[in-house]
Amino acid sequence: MAAQHPPAAQLAATQTVWSGAPVASGSGTGFVFAVIGIVLGAALLLLVIGYFMASFGAGAVVISALVALLPLLGVLFAVRWIDRWEPEPRFALAFALLWGAGVAVAIALLVDLVVQIAFAIGGGEANAASEALSVAVQAPIVEEIAKGLGVLLLVWIARKSFDGPVDGLVYAAVVAAGFAFTENILYFGEALIEGGTADLGGTFVMRGIFSPFAHVMFTACTGIAIGFGVTRTRGAGILGYFAIGLVFAIGLHALWNGSLLVVTDFFGYYFLVQVPLFAFAIVLVVLLRRAEQRATRVRLQEYADAGWFADGEVQMLATSNGRRAARRWARTLPGEKSAAMKQLTADATRLALVRQRILSGRGGLETLGEERALLDAITRDRAAMLAPTGPAF
Template structure:
């Protein structure tokens, strides 16, 4: 690693305090809202299902929850999103989105009951649930687009935020389903069957649905769209999200051969979604390589550094190099920060390419370059 040429003066934290403070306040308020919503939903579940049933159901629901979080982490490995934003996303799904769906369902039941009718279970499953639940989950992605625009660069970010929200929603929903079976039939065959269906066969169902909305909003972010474009993408993304959700609920309800429907319809859709994720992740790596190449032409990186940072194998090689140095802990931490900041720099440059400015003219870009310079000094120190 060579010392970067002097070209842009690093910007200190004090020059960014207002922006950082505003984002910190927004993150704190969002997380607080999510925590309150989760507590309220849990109290509701405990009142309906009992504390013991909710506790057992929560332990069971943790299994698919951890699995999907590991998958989301894999998707998010290239350019990790800010931890507070991800925490907000999970809490929004587990608390706010569930609360909105429960409140809407209660309102429907009250209206139908007042008119002397009975709710149509099938209509609720294929119309109400897809529209309300996907609308509530997608709203969380839209809020992140509006508030966390600095870290919302494209489809991968949209998918990561959307699937994090969906993971939280599925966790709470699984507690509800598992708790109902426990309350009605105890810890027996019915509980095992429900766990297998929801925890083994369909842990990624909600992720698949909401990822459509996240992808659409991510495309709006990639194109440099503003608040209105984000809202339009939200509405557009809700269409496939609700359709897939309805297809899942209605298909499984009507299919004579449930396993055959699952293997013949849902599995191919899931594999198609996996292919889309692989494509957008590969494109994210290509953007990093191309944009950092422009910084190499300006003297900020060597071609060898770009190769190390912009490929998975190069990153592993860089971390192995750090581990072999005299102070491996400090070197590894600095290398990890440099790789992350350089990746963010590539995406910041991608935004600039859309016509907003030129290299060195935005605070975000200068701050990242300053941090990269500082970490390079740590890496080159004896």
């Protein structure tokens, strides 16, 4: 499908203008359900925190929450780096964080409670075997399904911005970061109550330094699989990709949890198995980001060929070096022109992803309308950039 051509007046006026995605506003039922999910997640997080306070005391929970903020901020900083090419809408990220921190944790705790009650009713007694089964089998299955459901819901809630595996990775990482934050409060609180600050320090080293990205790595399997799914199928077909991702997520989670029960040399196992897995994950992230950048450049070049961009603008808008140079230059401009430069970059990136969706056969009339609106927005961005600066008074 050929890119739309601009009107003759726009084509004649296309000039190089030197050459953060805009916060996608929610619309329709998807945004409404995102708000409902955010409220539900926040309420369940407060309920879980209340449960922790009843178990450990308010002081221990406050200390544990402050300590748990450190790995959370580290993970979110890394996610921001991954997501900087085409940032996801804030409402979707808030949904992901609170789904992980509130809803997914509540599901895991509730299932664990039900299993314990059923076990007690059946006359069973807790022993090493049942504990191992809970850690190595129950926890990976329940937790990965609970977290993965949040990513799956975002396919619908954030359907205008869920464009591929990088987006799936970002959403999965934020869900996992939220889950790990609340789980860390639990483990840090237990350590503080049972062994004081010494045990808290040891637990922080294990969970906050050696494994802050463990949950992210597990759930990323589900997110990446769903991300590939949204580029290849529509409707119920996404469930197959969800299931494939869950298999890998549960497998990695079970490998991690199970190893902690059987290995005698944790550090040897960590550096021989987990470090290579983490290194592989980093390489995969870099490759996925480069693929997203290549797709942006190819799609924008099609619009440049149709007259929407001037020579050199694709290089500016679709490469890391070009964007860095454009940001430096934009900082020298008056405020409104600097903002227009940022908006042009954002709208062009979004346009490239929308065209990718159209070419893959996933775009209906709504997507075509989104393309038209972005082309009009780019025209306005350029006009704002080229507008004469008013006299200073």
